[in-house]
Amino acid sequence: MSENGNGLPRRRAAISDLGEALRLLVEHATATEAPTEEILRAAERIRQAAAPLGDRVRGRFDTASADDLLGGVRLYNPVTGTGSAFAPPLKIHREGDVAIGVCTLGRAFEGPPSFAHGGVSAMLLDQILGYAVTVSGHPGMTVQLDTGYRAPVPLYTPLRLTASVTAVDGRRITATGTITTADEPTMLLVEATGVFVALRAEQAQRLFGPVIGRSG
């Protein structure tokens, strides 16, 4: 499916609207203490709502028609995508050479009771480190991610992430990042160092050729 004129902005807005509705559903479905009969009714209604969306779906190598792969628009990215059911979503912007991210994690991201799952913190950091690496002009894929957990990351609390590139050594780019709460940006909760490797042309072709070839 291709969209042009007003179609693309409208489609992107619709996808983000659906994403927001799905995230509300995920939050309520995770936190609910509704009666069992209500849960059973909801499951049935949700299956009915989902069915028409499954009538036309893309294949593994097809880019979403609303995305712009080379322009960095990824509506279904599981960390930042506004169309994703389970992205927080993390919002990232640049302040000079530093990438700054903000998000709030709901109940679905829980690990230790009332705190975020450690894998979720690593996922957020991988994304923002990857962003910092990309906007520095040295895009690459993560080959190593080291995370240090200093204190638990609270749910339902605005978080602040940072990331910046610390070294470029041939194809290898190193970046470091942090998670704190927005209210206490000096109290470190999680820190990470990521090593990223720039792809050689033949590697990019081998890994992403089928996708690039189909995206228009």
Ligand SMILES: CCCCCCCCCCCC(=O)SCCNC(=O)CCNC(=O)[C@H](O)C(C)(C)COP(=O)(O)OP(=O)(O)OC[C@H]1O[C@@H](n2cnc3c(N)ncnc32)[C@H](O)[C@@H]1OP(=O)(O)O
């Ligand atoms: C604007 C919006 C943007 C938005 C941007 C958003 C970005 C999102 C970021 C998400 C990032 C991901 O999750 S990416 C998905 C997770 N990552 C992956 O799936 C990557 C899997 N790995 C691979 O496929 C492969 O390792 C490749 C293709 C990346 C590289 O293979 P290779 O070319 O054979 O690598 P190799 O020769 O062994 O190593 C290349 C160089 O890296 C070094 N190296 C390799 N591994 C390591 C390591 N663990 N730690 C240190 N250094 C290492 C080697 O010593 C070597 O250095 P030297 O001898 O040259 O000095």
